[in-house]
Structure formats: C-alpha cells, structure tokens
Amino acid sequence: STSSGMAQNPSNMEPLRKPLVPVKGIPLIKYFAETMEQLQNFTAWPDDVLISTYPKSGTTWMSEIMDMIYQGGKLDKCGRAPVYARIPFLEFSCPGVPPGLETLKETPAPRIIKTHLPLSLLPQSLLDQKIKVIYVARNAKDVVVSYYNFYKMAKLHPDPGTWESFLENFMDGKVSYGSWYQHVKEWWELRRTHPVLYLFYEDMKENPKREIKKILEFLGRSLPEETVDLIVHHTSFKKMKENPMANYTTIPTEVMDHTISPFMRKGTIGDWKNTFTVAQSEHFDAHYAKIMTGCDFTFRCQI
Ligand code: PPS
Numbered sequence: 001s002t003s004s005g006m007a008q009n010p011s012n013m014e015p016l017r018k019p020l021v022p023v024k025g026i027p028l029i030k031y032f033a034e035t036m037e038q039l040q041n042f043t044a045w046p047d048d049v050l051i052s053t054y055p056k057s058g059t060t061w062m063s064e065i066m067d068m069i070y071q072g073g074k075l076d077k078c079g080r081a082p083v084y085a086r087i088p089f090l091e092f093s094c095p096g097v098p099p100g101l102e103t104l105k106e107t108p109a110p111r112i113i114k115t116h117l118p119l120s121l122l123p124q125s126l127l128d129q130k131i132k133v134i135y136v137a138r139n140a141k142d143v144v145v146s147y148y149n150f151y152k153m154a155k156l157h158p159d160p161g162t163w164e165s166f167l168e169n170f171m172d173g174k175v176s177y178g179s180w181y182q183h184v185k186e187w188w189e190l191r192r193t194h195p196v197l198y199l200f201y202e203d204m205k206e207n208p209k210r211e212i213k214k215i216l217e218f219l220g221r222s223l224p225e226e227t228v229d230l231i232v233h234h235t236s237f238k239k240m241k242e243n244p245m246a247n248y249t250t251i252p253t254e255v256m257d258h259t260i261s262p263f264m265r266k267g268t269i270g271d272w273k274n275t276f277t278v279a280q281s282e283h284f285d286a287h288y289a290k291i292m293t294g295c296d297f298t299f300r301c302q303i
Helices: 059-068 098-107 124-128 140-153 164-173 179-191 201-206 208-219 224-233 237-241 278-291
Strands: 019-021 026-029 049-053 110-116 130-135 194-199
Touching: 019 201, 026 237, 049 059, 059 110, 059 130, 059 208, 059 224, 059 237, 130 179, 130 208, 140 164, 140 179, 140 278, 164 278, 179 194, 194 201, 201 208, 208 224
Parallel strands: 049 110, 049 130, 130 194
Antiparallel strands: 019 026
C-alpha cells in the first residue's frame, strides 16, 4: 500500500538496518565504523574509568552500579538522566542522536565511559594513561541468545536472519564487534600490563554484594554497608527493568522496539537452553573447546 499515511520520510529511515562495515577486520555498525578515525584522537582524563564488555554481557547493569557508587547511593541523582547519557558510550554514533564523543564533552570528571571495542580499535590514550578498566564477561551461550534478540529489536543492526545462521555468524566472529572469543581473551591478557578488574556476569548474579565490594576496592573507594545494600537492591534486574532511566525505553521505537524484545529481557543465567537445540549446543561446545583451548579462565553457563 502507498497510502499517504504510510509515507516514510527517507531521512527518518536512514539509520535502519545497514550492513556491518569492517574496520581493521572487525565488523561494526556502519555509523560506529564511520567514527573510528575521529575516535583515535580521543584524549582520556586520568580519572576516567572505562566499563568494557562484549555486547550483552552486563554493561548496563555495571553502568548503573558504577553510577550509584559515584553518586554515593543517591537515587535521585542516578535518576537524573537515562543511563546512556550518564555513562557515555564512547564509539556510539547515529544520525539525529548526539554521538558518544559529544556526550563525553558535556560529562564532568570523574567520567565513567562505556565501550564494546576490541583492543585493536581502542583509542590509544586510554591505554597510555593507564585508565582503570572494569571488564564484565558473560558466558558465550547466554550472550549469543541475548545478542540475537537484541539484533531483532535494535535496528542499527543488520537483520539477524534465522537463529541458526546468527549462531554460525557469532561462532565465526561475523557479528557486530567481531569475535566474542577474541574479546574475552584479549581483555583478560591486558590484566598483565594494565589496571583491569575482570568480572563475570554469573558471579554478579550469584553474589552482587561481593562483586560490588571488589569494585569499591579496585576504585579505592568505600561506602557504608547500608549503601552497598541499597545499590544491590536498586540494580537488581527487577528494579532496572521497571526503571525508565535504566531500561532504554526512552530510545525512540524506530531505533529500539521493545515490543519485539525488551532490552531488559530475562537477566538470567542459562536462558540459552530455551533457544539452543541439543544438536546446536553440542556443535557449539565442540567449536568452543577448540577455540578456547589453553585459556586459563572459565565461564559458567549455569549455576
Ligand atoms: S548492551 O546493549 O551490550 O549494552 O547490553 P548489556 O547491558 O551488556 O546486556 C544486556 C543483558 O543484560 C541483562 N541485564 C541484567 N541482568 C541482570 N541484572 C540486571 N540488573 C541487568 N540489567 C540488564 C539484560 O536483560 C540482557 O540480558 P538478557 O539475557 O537478554 O536478558
């Protein structure tokens, strides 16, 4: 139908569903790829802290925890803006929306910065200045299921195709930000030479208070016990799902359609079992064992 009511403004359509663009071999969302050159001039400040993750590994959760720590547990302050405005997303770029680098200019120190970049694309200044990094890793099977649902609802991504084909692409590193396997391994290795606190989503689910205490120690900060308890409570999946400043519902529907799959989808460990077939799981495990061989840390796909 070409009824006038359905007429689309081409400029509004522009951001949607473009093929990924490789930068140094890493497939990226087109608009993110286009900002990579400019991004290399980014200057870190010594008191910046970087939250680094492969997508769908607990970034938003860690962002809310970190902002609560920085705001001393003051809920009204954490409600001052959506999470993507409070914790700028370094490489973010999309027509009609302020890019990460712009948001960063308006963010006072001490800044908390989000990135999903692999090390090969990270602005050198963050490494040179020995910026503290909090890395969150999540087991690959829950990541790929979460990612598949996110591709469907977040329309800066290309169409994910079938689950079967998306799973193959993930295993081949042919998804946005490239290989999960490479990402979790290289940031783990970075610990040898750089201040990195490497945390696991599964540990955060198991005992959030214990993990928050690790963060405080890493940052050289302290908070009263009851504030830590408040942070645990406020950053639970249930609380964040109903918090418009944390759940991404303030993003226009054309960019993220929560009716397809909510950003705050399930927030559990082991949900992959509802999507993987037994055959897919075995195939995935065999490939995983090969590619992760010699790796001196392990993931839990269930607890
Ligand atoms: S993104 O887009 O890459 O920044 O996404 P990210 O925030 O890394 O990951 C989204 C998944 O994290 C879940 N989530 C949480 N789990 C537990 N507790 C809390 N508070 C929480 N907040 C977000 C979210 O539901 C996504 O996982 P799935 O498995 O899809 O539910």
